[in-house]
Each structure stands twice: as C-alpha cells, then as structure tokens.
C-alpha cells in the first residue's frame with residue numbers, strides 16, 4: 415500500500431529540484447581509496463621532505479592525492495560517475511545544524527555552486543578604490559565554487575570536543591556560540607597566544623575547493639587559459655577576466671584547429687578543444703537556473719538544462735602535517751604554463767593513476783611558507799591558483815599558509831601589514847583575544 419503523503423508535503427517535494435531529490439536518496443561520502451603507504455603519510459615523513467626541501471617527493475605526494483581525490487567513487491549521480499571527493503559533505507552540509515546530515519540520509523547539498531568568498535576578506539578591509547575594483551572583477555570572472563570536507567574532516571567538525579578547562583563541558587566547531595565560548599575560556603585562563611586554538615584536525619582530514627566556469631551545450635564557449643601575467647591586460651593583477659588567451663570549448667568533441675572567439679571582450683584566434691578535456695558537470699533545469707542567478711546571467715546568456723559547469727581549478731589541503739599540506743591544480747590543457755609559473759604538469763603519474771580529463775590540470779605546492787621551513791627570514795614559497803588568487807593584491811606572489819594561518823574566531827580584519835607570502839607566527843599579537851581555527855576558513859565563516 416502506498417504511504418499517505420499529506421498534500422503540503424507532496425507539494426514541497428514538487429518544488430524541490432529533481433537533482434536534490436535523487437541525491438538525497440543515494441550519495442554517501444566515501445573516504446579516499448588510497449593505500450596507507452600513500453595516504454595519510456606519517457607527519458615525520460612529510461616534515462622530513464619539507465625540512466629537506468625535497469620538492470620532487472612533495473610533488474609526487476601531491477599527485478597521489480590528486481589521483482585519489484579524482485578517482486571514480488562507487489556511486490553515480492544523474493548518469494555520471496562521481497569522483498570520490500564529490501561524494502563528500504559540502505561546506506554547507508558539514509556545518510549544518512542538523513545532526514549528521516549525510517549519515518541520516520537527510521537531503522544532500524552535493525554541489526552548492528556559489529560565488530567566491532575568498533576575495534571578500536581582502537576587499538572588506540582594503541582601501542575603498544581597491545575594494546571596488548576587486549568586487550567588479552569577482553563579478554566578471556564568472557567563477558563559481560564549492561568546498562568539500564573529507565569524511566574525517568566533516569566528522570571532526572561535527573564532533574563534541576572537550577573544553578581546555580577540564581570542566582567536562584564540550585564544544586563543537588560547527589557552532590559559532592561554542593567557538594566563542596572556547597575563546598572566552600582562553601581569555602579567562604590567560605592562555606598563551608600560541609595556545610589559543612581549536613584542536614588539530616585528524617591526519618586524514620582533507621578540505622578542497624573546486625572552481626567552475628560555464629560552457630554552453632550549443633556552439634563554442636571561450637574559456638580563458640592562464641598564459642602568465644604577460645598575457646593579461648592587467649599584468650599586475652591578472653585576474654581571469656583579463657587574460658588574452660582562450661580556448662574554444664566544443665561540446666560535441668568533434669571540432670579541431672583554430673577559430674575566432676570573443677576572449678574577454680577581444681576577438682582572438684583560439685584553439686578548439688573538446689569538452690571532454692575538462693571535468694564537466696551537466697546541469698538540469700533547476701541547477702541551470704540557480705547557476706544563472708548566482709552569475710547574474712539572463713536572456714540569451716542564461717544557462718539552460720544541458721549546459722555545463724566545467725572545473726577549471728581545485729585547491730587541496732590535507733592535515734597530514736601540523737600546518738597542513740597545500741597544493742593547487744588548474745586547467746592548463748595538459749601542458750606547462752610559460753616558465754612553469756606557478757607550477758607544471760611535470761612528474762604527473764601515468765593514466766593508471768590520474769585518469770581522464772584530470773590529466774589536463776597543472777599543479778603547484780607550498781608545504782611551508784618559506785625555505786628553510788623554520789627560518790622566518792627564509793625565501794618565500796610562491797604558489798597560487800591562476801584562476802583564484804590573482805584578484806588579491808600581490809596574489810601572484812602569494813602563499814596559501816600565510817593567509818590561512820590567519821583564520822580565527824571571532825575573526826581579525828586583514829592587517830595592513832599583510833604579506834602575501836610572509837611568515838606567520840602563531841604567537842603573534844595579531845591573535846590576542848582570538849582562537850585560531852587550524853588554518854580552516856570554513857570554521858570562521860560557516861559555524862552557525
């Protein structure tokens with residue numbers, strides 16, 4: 415016998431986008447299927463590589479992570495096999511105030527494409543002129559992103575952690591009020607600045623941010639390709655909307671040769687490449703409308719069912735070492751960027767490890783701020799994602815850790831002394847009255 419569904423519930427169901435409905439039934443977060451000899455590596459091994467500045471070993475590890483993150487999971491969604499990392503809880507889910515949303519089979523929010531928030535911190539505290547410029551750039555780039563947390567990271571965020579005062583009281587890192595309570599406890603106990611922090615995430619914690627651009631199902635779509643700061647109409651701040659090189663993406667995968675396209679407002683000759691050279695997500699009607707709304711696209715520019723979001727960039731961090739490992743990947747059509755800046759495809763493992771379109775992404779790493787790693791006057795390591803960081807002031811000299819080390823609750827404004835690749839001391843006065851959130855901005859931004 416069919417279960418009785420009250421009319422108002424039935425109606426709620428009809429308004430829910432079909433994508434969300436099917437997701438809620440099936441998708442279960444899967445851990446990385448890498449052998450223990452590859453992940454998580456013991457911190458002493460990675461710390462040894464960092465101390466020796468063994469770039470080859472650190473890059474080899476970063477490619478293994480890439481292989482693991484992009485490997486096929488056991489699950490499919492809307493007819494497409496899901497990469498392992500797409501089964502993970504999104505930031506919205508991991509910080510949901512519902513108890514264990516995925517485990518309980520509650521509604522999944524698998525792919526919450528959202529405008530990039532990364533630039534907001536910078537422009538909130540920047541001089542007025544800069545703020546306006548960055549805000550406009552962010553709108554023009556058409557980039558949308560979502561953040562994912564591995565099962566270990568998400569479980570940690572939702573868990574009850576003991577308060578440092580041994581009161582028996584607990585704190586959850588997905589609750590803003592709990593984090594503020596923790597901060598007050600540090601005030602009361604007079605904790606040293608260096609010790610004002612949440613507990614460390616577990617070694618198998620992985621956080622990632624995956625970033626997309628739209629491609630139409632009909633005709634050719636221009637996608638900007640990083641070609642160094644010189645191939646930008648603004649070499650000092652070469653955001654993606656200023657790049658002068660594009661490819662023309664052909665959704666039929668049949669085209670070849672060169673064609674004229676509008677690349678950021680200029681007609682250029684562009685290489686035609688198949689959609690199959692990207693990781694692409696096809697949009698249903700509801701999702702296409704949501705993406706168009708996020709991007710402010712209307713009329714003929716709006717996306718329709720059948721159009722795509724293609725992955726152009728992915729930031730990846732793992733808690734295998736105390737300060738996390740940091741690597742970033744971006745679409746480079748399987749080639750090296752000019753001068754291998756800021757990274758390369760050199761040393762990518764073969765197609766048994768890194769599969770399909772994921773082979774077209776180049777990578778750089780920054781597993782410390784400076785070299786030597788413990789020398790605050792050492793030489794800064796520069797690693798940024800061309801699709802992401804150039805919008806920040808000095809973004810093309812930036813280092814992931816210099817910025818992420820500043821994630822705190824209640825939150826400090828970006829200091830005017832911010833150095834994009836400068837040494838950050840966890841005992842710095844900057845962190846007085848703050849609780850560091852173990853390099854994770856999502857804890858600062860999304861705890862509710």
Ligand code: HEC
Nearest residue numbers: 531532621622623729730741742798812814817854855856
């Ligand atoms: C100038 C600051 C800045 C730099 C540099 C930076 N990030 Fe971030 N990152 C942020 C902010 C702010 C967020 C949260 C907002 C968002 O998700 O866009 C974030 C989010 C993330 C996340 C999602 C988890 C989290 O912490 O919330 C990952 C993973 C990440 N960044 C990795 C990287 C990597 C890898 C690099 C270097 C290649 C890097 N970031 C460089 C500021 C920065």
